[in-house]
Amino acid sequence: MTQVATGGxxxxxxTLLLQASNVTMRFGGLxxxxxxxxxxxxxxxxxxxxxxxxxxxxxxxxxxxxxxxTSGEVRFAGEVLPPQPRxxxxxxxxxxxxxxxxxxxxxxxxxxxxxxYGRTKTNAIDAIFRLPRHRREELASTERARELLxxxxxxxxxxxxSRNLPYGDQRRLEIARALxxxxxxxxxxxxxxxxxxxxxxxxxxxxFKIRDLGLAVLVIEHDMRFIFNLCDRVACLVRGAVLxxxxxxxxxxxxxxxxxxxxxxxxxxxxxxxxxxxxxANPGEGNADA
Amino acid sequence: xxxxxxxxxxxxxxxxxxxxxxxxxxxMIASIMMPWxxxxxxxxxxxxxxxxxxxQVFFVILPVIVLLLLAAPLVGKPRLxxxxxxxxxxxxxxxxxxxxxxxxxxxxxxxxxxxxxxxNVEVGGWLALVGGIVAIAATLFLPDSPEPTLDRMxxxxxLQILAIVVLMGMLLFTAAFALSLDxxxxxxxxxxxxxxxxxxxxxVGVFAWLGLAAANNNRVLVLSAFIVAFxxxxxxxxxxxxxxxxxxVLIFAAAxxxxxxxxxxxxxxxxxxxxxxxxxxFTAAVLSDSAFATVNFKPPFIITVLIxxxxxxxxxxxxxxxxxRVSGDYLAIxxxxxxxxxxxxxxxxxxxxxxxxxxxxxxxxxxxxxxxxGYDLGAVHDILGIExxxxxxxxxxxxxxxxxxxxxFMNLNYSRIGRGWVAIRExxxxxxxxxxxxxxxxxxxxxxxxxLAGVAGSVKAHMDTSVTPDQYVFLExxxxxxxxxxxxxxxxxxxxxxxxxxxxxxxxxxxxxDYRLLVFGLLxxxxxxxxxxxxxxxxxxxxxxHAEDEELAEELEEELITHHGHLNPERKGFDx
Numbered sequence: 001m002t003q004v005a006t007g008g009x010x011x012x013x014x015t016l017l018l019q020a021s022n023v024t025m026r027f028g029g030l031x032x033x034x035x036x037x038x039x040x041x042x043x044x045x046x047x048x049x050x051x052x053x054x055x056x057x058x059x060x061x062x063x064x065x066x067x068x069x070t071s072g073e074v075r076f077a078g079e080v081l082p083p084q085p086r087x088x089x090x091x092x093x094x095x096x097x098x099x100x101x102x103x104x105x106x107x108x109x110x111x112x113x114x115x116x117y118g119r120t121k122t123n124a125i126d127a128i129f130r131l132p133r134h135r136r137e138e139l140a141s142t143e144r145a146r147e148l149l150x151x152x153x154x155x156x157x158x159x160x161x162s163r164n165l166p167y168g169d170q171r172r173l174e175i176a177r178a179l180x181x182x183x184x185x186x187x188x189x190x191x192x193x194x195x196x197x198x199x200x201x202x203x204x205x206x207x208f209k210i211r212d213l214g215l216a217v218l219v220i221e222h223d224m225r226f227i228f229n230l231c232d233r234v235a236c237l238v239r240g241a242v243l244x245x246x247x248x249x250x251x252x253x254x255x256x257x258x259x260x261x262x263x264x265x266x267x268x269x270x271x272x273x274x275x276x277x278x279x280x281a282n283p284g285e286g287n288a289d290a
Numbered sequence: 291x292x293x294x295x296x297x298x299x300x301x302x303x304x305x306x307x308x309x310x311x312x313x314x315x316x317x318m319i320a321s322i323m324m325p326w327x328x329x330x331x332x333x334x335x336x337x338x339x340x341x342x343x344x345x346q347v348f349f350v351i352l353p354v355i356v357l358l359l360l361a362a363p364l365v366g367k368p369r370l371x372x373x374x375x376x377x378x379x380x381x382x383x384x385x386x387x388x389x390x391x392x393x394x395x396x397x398x399x400x401x402x403x404x405x406x407x408x409x410n411v412e413v414g415g416w417l418a419l420v421g422g423i424v425a426i427a428a429t430l431f432l433p434d435s436p437e438p439t440l441d442r443m444x445x446x447x448x449l450q451i452l453a454i455v456v457l458m459g460m461l462l463f464t465a466a467f468a469l470s471l472d473x474x475x476x477x478x479x480x481x482x483x484x485x486x487x488x489x490x491x492x493x494v495g496v497f498a499w500l501g502l503a504a505a506n507n508n509r510v511l512v513l514s515a516f517i518v519a520f521x522x523x524x525x526x527x528x529x530x531x532x533x534x535x536x537x538x539v540l541i542f543a544a545a546x547x548x549x550x551x552x553x554x555x556x557x558x559x560x561x562x563x564x565x566x567x568x569x570x571x572f573t574a575a576v577l578s579d580s581a582f583a584t585v586n587f588k589p590p591f592i593i594t595v596l597i598x599x600x601x602x603x604x605x606x607x608x609x610x611x612x613x614x615r616v617s618g619d620y621l622a623i624x625x626x627x628x629x630x631x632x633x634x635x636x637x638x639x640x641x642x643x644x645x646x647x648x649x650x651x652x653x654x655x656x657x658x659x660x661x662x663x664g665y666d667l668g669a670v671h672d673i674l675g676i677e678x679x680x681x682x683x684x685x686x687x688x689x690x691x692x693x694x695x696x697x698x699f700m701n702l703n704y705s706r707i708g709r710g711w712v713a714i715r716e717x718x719x720x721x722x723x724x725x726x727x728x729x730x731x732x733x734x735x736x737x738x739x740x741x742l743a744g745v746a747g748s749v750k751a752h753m754d755t756s757v758t759p760d761q762y763v764f765l766e767x768x769x770x771x772x773x774x775x776x777x778x779x780x781x782x783x784x785x786x787x788x789x790x791x792x793x794x795x796x797x798x799x800x801x802x803x804d805y806r807l808l809v810f811g812l813l814x815x816x817x818x819x820x821x822x823x824x825x826x827x828x829x830x831x832x833x834x835x836h837a838e839d840e841e842l843a844e845e846l847e848e849e850l851i852t853h854h855g856h857l858n859p860e861r862k863g864f865d866x
Contacts, residue, residue, distance in 0.1 A: 064723060089725035101720040103713050105833040107850065113706075114713045118725025120706055124734055127705035128698050134705060141706070161833070161847050164840075181725050 016078075017042045017185055017216050018063070018093070023072035025055070025062050025240075032058040034240035035072070040185060045207065045217045047231035047248070049224070051260055055240040056220045057098055060189055063218075064088050064095050077184070090118050094183035096174040098190045098220075104163035108154060108173050111162050112145040115180025145180065152176040152206060168199040175206065186210060188219040192226055204230055228252050236260065300433045311360045311383065311428035317421030318353035318390060322346040324414030327401045334476070336401075336414070345476065348483050349397070349418060352390035355490060356425055359383040377494055378438040384429035385493040389486025391422030396482040400475035438495025441502045450503035451510050457500065458514040466525035468798075469532040477798045501849075519689055523682035524674070533681035535797045540688035541567075541750045543789035546773040547695045547782065548742035553771065554780035554828070555703060556735040557715035558614075559622040562629025563770055566740040568762035569605050570598035570747025572636060575654040575757040576647060582654045584647050591660055595748050602744025603737040605632075610736035614729060629767050636759035653758030660687070660752045667752070684753040691749060695742050696782050702738070703780075707731065712830065772810060776817055778824030780831050787825055 018040040025033040033055045040046045050056050061067040063074055068083040075081065076091050094115075103111050120141060126134040149158050152172040157165060162173055171191055178186055188207070192200045200223060207217055207230060221227045227234060228248040235245040238260045244251050251257055300307075326336035326346065334345045342350070360383050398415050402408045464484065471477045491497055504511045526532055549563045576585045577594045589597065613624040640650025648654065659668025659680070667683040702708055710731045713721035718728050751757050769792055777788020796806050817824070823832040829850040836842050 066719070066723070085719075085722040086725045086727055089723065095723060097720065097723075101717050101723075103716040103720065104837075105716060105830045106709075106712055107847075110709060110712075114709050114721065114726065115724045117706060117710055117713075117721075118727075122706045124702060124707060124738065127707055128701045130701060137706065159847075161843055161850065163833075164843055164847060177724060 015042045016040075017076065018218070019075040020059075020063065021073055021075070023059065023062050023069045023074060025058055025067055026070045032240055033062060033069070036237070036240070036242050037072075038235060038242070038245070040216050040218055042184070042216050043211065043214060044232045045211055045219065045230055047227040047234040048218065048220045048237060049222070049227055049234060049251075049257075050237035050243075054237040056237055057189060058240075059237065060095065060187055060220065064093065064187065086118060089181045089183070092182070092184035093187065094178035094181040094185075095187040096171070096178050096189055096191060098193065100170050100174055102162040102170055102174055102177070104161070106162060107159050108149060108162055108165065108176075109142070109145045109158040111173055111177050112148050112180045113141050115177040116141050116144065116182075119180075119182050145176075148176045148179050149173075151179070151209070153202070168195055168202075171195070171203070172206065175210075179210070183215065185216045185218060188217060190220055190222065192221060192223055200226055224252075295431060297433065300431055303431045304433060307428045307431035308360055308364070311387070311425050311432070312357060314387070314421045314423075314425030314428055315353045315357040315360065317424065318394070318418050319350055319357070321414040321418035321421060322350050324417060325412040326397070326415035326418070327405060328410040328412055336412075345479070348480070349390075349394060352386055352393060352483070352486055352490070353421070353425075356383055356386045356390060356429075359386060359494075360429075377440060378435035380429065380432040380435045382435070382438075382490060382493040383432065384426070386486070386490045387422060387425035387429050389483075389489055391419065391426055393479060393482045393486055394418045394422050397475075397479050400479060404475060438493070438498070440495035441498035443499070445499070445503070447506070451507055453500060453503055454507060454511050455514050458518045462518045462521060462525065465522060469526075469535070471798070474799050474801050516689070516693065520686065523678055523685060524676050526682070527676065530679040530681045533679060533685055535794065537681050537685040537688055537753060538797075539790050539793045540685060540692055541746055541753070542770070542773065542793045543786050544688065544692050544695055544746035545743045546770050546777075546785050546789045547692070547699055548739040548746070549770050550774050550780065550782075550785045551699060551702070551735050551739040551742070553774050554778075554785070554831070555699075555708065555711045555715075556732055557711075558732060558735070559618070559625070559771075560736075560739075561622050561626040561764070561767055561771065562609075562632070563625070563739070563743065564762045564764075564766040565629045565632035566602040566606060566743035567747040567750065567766075568632060568636065568757075568759070569602040569740075570744030571751040571754075571757045571761075572648060572654070572747075573598040573601045573744065574748035574751040575657055578654075578657045578751065580654055580657045582649055582652075582656055584649070584654075591662060591748075591752075595745050598748035599741040599744040602747070603741040606737040606740030607733065610733050614732045614736065626764065626767075629762075629764055633759050633762050636762070648757075648759065651759060653756055654751075655756035657752055657755050657757070659755075660749075662687070681753075684749065687749055688746075688753075691745060695746075698738070698742065699782060707734065711735065715834075769810075772814060774824075776814065776824055778826040778828060778831070780828035781824070781826045784824050784826030784828075 016039055018038070020036060020038045023033055023036045024031065036055075036059055038046075048056050048059070058067065062069045063081070065081065065083050065085040065088040073080055076088075076093055079091065081088050081091060081093070103114060106114070120137045122134045122137050125131070146158060149155070152175050154165075154169055154172055154176065157169060157173075162170060165173060175186075175188070175191070191207070192203050195203065204226060207219065211217055219227070219230065228251075231248050233246060234248050234251040236243045236251055236254070236257045238256075243256050243260060244254045322342040324339055334343050336343045336346060359377075359379050363379050394415070398408075398411050398419060401411050401415065468477065468480055468484075471480055488497075522536065523533055545563070545567045548566070549560060552558050552560045552563070574594050576583050577587060577589060577597065579588060609625065609628045613621055616624070636648045636653075637651050638644060639647040640652075642650075659666065661667065665671075665683075667687065668680055669683075670680065671678045671683070703711075710721065710726045710728075713724070713726055714728050714731060722728050754761075773788040773792045774785055775788075776791065777786065778784025792810070796803060802809060821827075822835045829846045833843055833846055
């Protein structure tokens, strides 16, 4: 299955792919992302963790052009990324969404084919007159879409409406759709949210498979076991700023990360909130190995 | 009623109910041998015993269907074979009874109105009504049938093709017959009859099967539809009255199809679309040989068509480029204003307030008839011994224009671009995040739709022989939109039907012209409440309108593949 190559572009693992420097995003008085700098290298799986409201998704949106950062810059393969989602995709960075945003009334294969939009060139004239380019590209797109559906494990589901797919399959379809844009870096926003342990394991295998294709993966996740199994490096975002960054085991055992998730006695908190376990917002995060 | 009569009662009473229902149908059939009206001024001469009048023959068709649907199951399941389960016998019989009774009721009301008093309804009419009510009452006591599965049955290909051809033939006959009915009462009665037949066929499951047959034999369908449309003028015996209506319908339909790209495929609300038709018409007018034309450049019509299209699409770009970044209500308001600006501008380009381009409110009259490759569209031609008049010529020209528009519509829809449009409609942000250039695609739809309207407008200018600004008011835009919504957004067939209904009914039912807007308004309200996806539903649109209906989603999945096939060219589209 791994022969589903990413369009043939060869990437040396280790070269700098994504370079976010001093990215800050303010909404009025609220600083959602505060001076975040991150580097993702080709062929690595990079994890982004942090309590709810830490600004992970906002940071993702800054990277993918949905938001224009208040200050700072994002470079991809050396070029400054334009603040427009479709141009970011064209540059080679594709994403999935935390709350699945498939085209619900399109079939699975049509969803994937929409992902190929930016990589195909058929224009209105080609389509109206059914010129050779239209035929060629449609056949190639269909073929490639089937390969991608097979790759993510959606065999036989290609003609199903995406809204009729089971939840886990919808997540996988979103990944297939993102892969269809032929990215060098894949951004996954909580790919295992709502999944059972078995589905989570399958998602993990799928991400490894994607990495083996030569893609880099930047993944936001809450499931600690998942993220520390998976990632080469992990950054922990707290209140919009990077708290720690480094290899999984380092971040995992860092007392500040534990503090951010589990909480500390009230007198040590800067805000000195009345409820002692207040920052530990999500009980589901109790499965942290910390 | 469903709640009042329990299922056990229905099963217990199924045989008596069937017998009573058959009696009702027989009464209705018998009634056509009797007089319906005292006098012969209403509908047609229905005042004698012994034989049916020409129109009374129509009243026998639905009762015969009721009779067949009720009687056939009596021969037993084994003899019916696979049809026993494939047809919804009982439910269809109920629908057919209701349709038959409604048709009779329309006829009786018409008789009462035209002859001034219910007293003029004779024994046959009452008998038919009683028979109908008896049949309805009886069928209410029959157990409900399961969903028809006619479309799941295997049928040979020749049968499917034959069915399509027969359907198209009947369509031609029906259209010719409907147009030949001069009296409003006759037309209404026939319309009620037609709606009844359509509902019954749908209920029986014939339409689902036909839909499948049409999908399997797409080319046969398209070809026979065009042959039928082409043959239509030959049924008119040289009369131009109906051909004038028919060609107006085609112009309206052409504009509605262009609007359907914007509204139906991309999901943008355009309330000023008539301006693009107007722009095309004015362009063709000022470039024509009319003595009042203001531009001293007279290209051949083929070139004029293209110029008209380009002018319209430039206007589309002009209005679209700054506004397509906003969406929804804002776009509707901007396009509404644009439509008015267009009309007022055309009114004012009269030489006093600006350059004289359109002669102001007087417009450009005296636009000569077209002459395409030596064929004079203004002259009466004699083909196969049948006179083909002026409007029939324009009808044929518009048929070609419509054919081109349909090809453009379908081929864009079933392509990468069509997929992009659906994606934008579904979730614009996700589409952008997948690399779809939403702005460019919307602009393309806007300009493309405008181009097609401009082409239609250029023919309209020559057909109407004059172009004035007051033909292009907001109401016309509203009617175009209504045709798209009523017929079915995103479908070709639906919009053709919607345009025909909206243009034909006012022509045929002159007596209600004062209430035209009221009736159409009510019609739209009812459509939005009971069938928001329109008469002919695009599967995807239907899903969008019924987002919560999981059963429907399962059901439509299969049809979506049959009809849309990944929006894939190998399954859909036309070669040029």
